[in-house]
Amino acid sequence: MKRAFWGGALILLCIIFVATLLNQINATVSAPELTQVDMPAEAEPSYRDERIPEADEALSAGQLTIFNESVNAFGQPVPGLNRMDGLFFFVGNSFFNQNWVTAPSSTAARDGLGPHFVARSCSGCHLRDGRGRPPVVDGEKATGFLVQLSIPGVDALGAPLAEPSYGRQFQDSAIQNVATEGRVQISYTESEGSFADGERYTLRTPTVELIDLAYGPLAETVQLSPRVGSQIIGLGLLEAISEETLLANADPDDLDGDGISGRPNYVWDLLAEEAAIGRFGWKANQPNLIQQVASAFSADMGITTELFPLPDCTSVQAKCLAAPHGGAPEIDEDDLQKVVLYTSTLAVPARRNWQDQEVLHGKQIFSDIGCASCHLPSITTGEHPRFAELSNQTIRPYTDLLLHDMGPGLADDRPHFEASGSEWRTPPLWGIGLIEPINKHTYFLHDGRARSLLEAILWHGGEAESSKDAVLELDKAERNALIKFLESL
Amino acid sequence: MNNETNDVKPNHHTFPQALRALFTYPEKFRTTFQRTEVTSINFTIHPMVAAATAGQNLSRKLYVLALCSIIAVAGCSAASQSSTQTTAEDPAPIEQSLEETESTSEVDATDSAEELNRLKVEALTTYAEIVYASYVDSADLATKLQDAINEFVANPSPETHQLAKDAWLAAQEPYGQTEAYRFYGGPIDDENGPEGLMNAWPLDEAYIDYVQGAEESGIINNIDAYPTIDVDLLISLNEIGSEKNISTGYHAIEFLLWGQDFSDSGPGERKYTDYVVDGGTALHAERRGQYLSALAELLVDNLNFLVDEWASNQSDNYRAQLLATDPNKALQLVLTGIGVLSRSELAGERMFTAYDNQDREDEHSCFSDNTHRDIVTNALGIRNVYLGTYTRPNGEIVSGPSIANVVEQLAPDLNANMIALSDEIMAQVNNLSIPFEQAIINPNDRTAVLETVFTLQDQGDKIAEIGSLFGLSINTALPD
Numbered sequence: 001m002k003r004a005f006w007g008g009a010l011i012l013l014c015i016i017f018v019a020t021l022l023n024q025i026n027a028t029v030s031a032p033e034l035t036q037v038d039m040p041a042e043a044e045p046s047y048r049d050e051r052i053p054e055a056d057e058a059l060s061a062g063q064l065t066i067f068n069e070s071v072n073a074f075g076q077p078v079p080g081l082n083r084m085d086g087l088f089f090f091v092g093n094s095f096f097n098q099n100w101v102t103a104p105s106s107t108a109a110r111d112g113l114g115p116h117f118v119a120r121s122c123s124g125c126h127l128r129d130g131r132g133r134p135p136v137v138d139g140e141k142a143t144g145f146l147v148q149l150s151i152p153g154v155d156a157l158g159a160p161l162a163e164p165s166y167g168r169q170f171q172d173s174a175i176q177n178v179a180t181e182g183r184v185q186i187s188y189t190e191s192e193g194s195f196a197d198g199e200r201y202t203l204r205t206p207t208v209e210l211i212d213l214a215y216g217p218l219a220e221t222v223q224l225s226p227r228v229g230s231q232i233i234g235l236g237l238l239e240a241i242s243e244e245t246l247l248a249n250a251d252p253d254d255l256d257g258d259g260i261s262g263r264p265n266y267v268w269d270l271l272a273e274e275a276a277i278g279r280f281g282w283k284a285n286q287p288n289l290i291q292q293v294a295s296a297f298s299a300d301m302g303i304t305t306e307l308f309p310l311p312d313c314t315s316v317q318a319k320c321l322a323a324p325h326g327g328a329p330e331i332d333e334d335d336l337q338k339v340v341l342y343t344s345t346l347a348v349p350a351r352r353n354w355q356d357q358e359v360l361h362g363k364q365i366f367s368d369i370g371c372a373s374c375h376l377p378s379i380t381t382g383e384h385p386r387f388a389e390l391s392n393q394t395i396r397p398y399t400d401l402l403l404h405d406m407g408p409g410l411a412d413d414r415p416h417f418e419a420s421g422s423e424w425r426t427p428p429l430w431g432i433g434l435i436e437p438i439n440k441h442t443y444f445l446h447d448g449r450a451r452s453l454l455e456a457i458l459w460h461g462g463e464a465e466s467s468k469d470a471v472l473e474l475d476k477a478e479r480n481a482l483i484k485f486l487e488s489l
Numbered sequence: 490m491n492n493e494t495n496d497v498k499p500n501h502h503t504f505p506q507a508l509r510a511l512f513t514y515p516e517k518f519r520t521t522f523q524r525t526e527v528t529s530i531n532f533t534i535h536p537m538v539a540a541a542t543a544g545q546n547l548s549r550k551l552y553v554l555a556l557c558s559i560i561a562v563a564g565c566s567a568a569s570q571s572s573t574q575t576t577a578e579d580p581a582p583i584e585q586s587l588e589e590t591e592s593t594s595e596v597d598a599t600d601s602a603e604e605l606n607r608l609k610v611e612a613l614t615t616y617a618e619i620v621y622a623s624y625v626d627s628a629d630l631a632t633k634l635q636d637a638i639n640e641f642v643a644n645p646s647p648e649t650h651q652l653a654k655d656a657w658l659a660a661q662e663p664y665g666q667t668e669a670y671r672f673y674g675g676p677i678d679d680e681n682g683p684e685g686l687m688n689a690w691p692l693d694e695a696y697i698d699y700v701q702g703a704e705e706s707g708i709i710n711n712i713d714a715y716p717t718i719d720v721d722l723l724i725s726l727n728e729i730g731s732e733k734n735i736s737t738g739y740h741a742i743e744f745l746l747w748g749q750d751f752s753d754s755g756p757g758e759r760k761y762t763d764y765v766v767d768g769g770t771a772l773h774a775e776r777r778g779q780y781l782s783a784l785a786e787l788l789v790d791n792l793n794f795l796v797d798e799w800a801s802n803q804s805d806n807y808r809a810q811l812l813a814t815d816p817n818k819a820l821q822l823v824l825t826g827i828g829v830l831s832r833s834e835l836a837g838e839r840m841f842t843a844y845d846n847q848d849r850e851d852e853h854s855c856f857s858d859n860t861h862r863d864i865v866t867n868a869l870g871i872r873n874v875y876l877g878t879y880t881r882p883n884g885e886i887v888s889g890p891s892i893a894n895v896v897e898q899l900a901p902d903l904n905a906n907m908i909a910l911s912d913e914i915m916a917q918v919n920n921l922s923i924p925f926e927q928a929i930i931n932p933n934d935r936t937a938v939l940e941t942v943f944t945l946q947d948q949g950d951k952i953a954e955i956g957s958l959f960g961l962s963i964n965t966a967l968p969d
Contacts, residue, residue: 090837102695104702106749109848
């Protein structure tokens, strides 16, 4: 009797235990999955219904996504770096953030600023690894905004020809005893328009002038290309996208007749000494990160590298040529590699509010009106030569990295390798919703002319004209939804 | 009918009692249900149960109970599964209901939560005391530095020069410990904080004064562009555009006292005669003196500001605000400060970068070769905060209930680990080869530097773990 009792009690306990366990397993399994919204019965949609959130779509960088919405959201390393790479990240961070100083200095690893420069550090233009902006106050020397210079024609490598007196970039700062090249002055012309529902909008077209020139007049045929510094998250991932993938999305002759003709920009790879597809820079003018970083050191800060060993002084800038330099090169190869490591391994923050109904509605519109044709919602990386962590990830940068003609309104009339004066690379949209909290401004497009995301959309022309027209037809709620979607990125 | 056990007369008029009888007195089971008719019990038993339990077979009754339990538990599973689904996006309600059930349990639990809260508040008060005391000491020694500098400028001589340098070295001791209060947007480094004016690095030497190879460089030598040198000028220089150029602070004073360091084994050797107005060794000696004096004045002003922000008799300064905040939020800030300093700033940015570069002067106090003290005082600052104790320059100790005490209550092993790490770090940093510029180059000494880096990183991770203990997420990565 007793045995039977205890046997029964034991069975009872086991059953309760197992049932609880099953309950726990069920709970763990079902919690992270999203709720499938039951759509009302409608005619079968012929396109993918974007109102249903996809699992993982918040993970803009796949498994390398971080969850951070603070002002430091752009400055975090990708998860999973090994200990030494994590420490090298600090070295790169140090060289990225700390000011370069005039040579000669005791801190020989940090000197060689200028003689002409735009910023004293990378973070000067990419503050908190984010986006720069044009000057907003009269006389402000905006950091984060620069003007590239050229005259018509190309050199032996296909690059634009430098302006004879001022070089390939205008630099409005200089070290002591060297005259600054001059000042940048921007004026705006406003134009008005209205949406189909009657609401009005204004856009502003910038006119950039270079004044107080210290080295004589600019060449009459000078071409100016104003550019702001972009947010630098996820660059290693973008670098890991294979050329095949990029080309698969290209359609230069618009064979599919959808009005979109993205094409690669074949530029020159200085290290490999051959042509390569460009993917960084506003016109996809740089083929890889090391060249992008070295070029920026040279043109933006006057720091020489093995790739760019000469200071950016022209023949008429005598004091510039005579000024002491910080060694040859001013940033040695090892430290440059650490900066490249840093820029390669900055993580991408996850999307916010991605399951909001309004955001999903905006996502639907984004797809319906064709934005996703160039701002591709997802892409898969190939093999990264240095960081296996970056390989074979499904990422969501919202770009095809290809050139598109954006119409005469946005043109800078300055070709760059194979990009024409009206072509621009599709910029990645990841992080765009965090620009405001991180960089405290909302200036978008290559020269920061758009004062909001909506204005940025309204500037879309050329291949994107029909999409822009569709936006004009949207009602207020739809426009708000579209913006909410962009802000979630 | 079995009534042989007379000592217990179960009263089975309530369900809980019946249940208790079931499990406590198995022999009585039969008795219970045999003696009680369904209708005389104050509750209704399901007829099935009544029928099933009416029989004599004890085991069968248990099996039936087991069956009911399965059904009940399965029902619970289904219920919570559906509730899990609907709250997939927001698990808080479930946690809240758990908390509610917990708090409605014994009174002791509430008491211990209050006790914990009290310990946290005490630890934060100790923190504020330590911060205040260390800033007071920093301001005090900066004032002594200012006096020594003014004396030196008025009467340049080898003696007054040495006294000024000694005063600078002394002033670093408390200040280095205050770096543990950075990285969370406190008064030192919020948007308007003076950190950039006080301790930023690297210094643009040629921007301030002559350097080897550019004998007339710097503001000091540029009488045309900068006719007057005073504190206002210094402040204005640091607001050019949005990019600060580093021309003030401890390291600017250091540069003007020691000069550039060209020696492998010693500090800079600027001559005191750089400040001798007539017949000195450098141009513009008088302006150099003015610049140096202005630097000291600005530094004292900045430190006095910090003292005010942490003083205890104010109602609206930072200290008051911090101690009025939810203790967990305040702890998050405090732990972030020491976590970031440990894992990122000290280990990564300062020590590892110098180690990796092997560049002799890529160290913070490169003119005076005092970086080894910076490292020790930074590490000590972290320890002070955790252990709730700070030793003032005069030997007096400021201490009180600490974060360690709180952690000890919740997770004594974690506390022991943290203390062990801190002990190890203090041993390591005090053992680094001097000067640091040699430690990062000599093969025999480099290993010790790297190991210290690793331990500091481990400590940073431990601090983050301590944060988790309080339910806080501590990010120990370096804010730009």
